[in-house]
Amino acid sequence: MPHGPDCDGGELEIIAAIPERPVIGEILSHLGLDPRPPPRRRAREAGQDLAT
Structure with a gap:
């Protein structure tokens, strides 16, 4: 089993x-x-840079 952080x-x-x-x-x-989940964000569009 993997190690925990x-x-x-x-x-x-x-x-x-x-x-x-x-x-x-x-x-x-x-x-x-x-207990609330984080807010949902828009999905990135194809080809969109991860840094933006």
């Missing part, structure tokens, strides 16, 4: 998959994180 070399282990939005919102709120 903040694990000091420890292995990342998936312990659950939670597809229910209300449950995810409750968990994020409990952790002091914003």
Whole structure:
């Protein structure tokens, strides 16, 4: 399994998959994180530079 970004070399282990939005919102709120997803942005058009 791949390493997590903040694990000091420890292995990342998936312990659950939670597809229910209300449950995810409750968990994020409990952790002091914003439960709202980031706003959607327009998709880039073909050939558009990534830096713009």
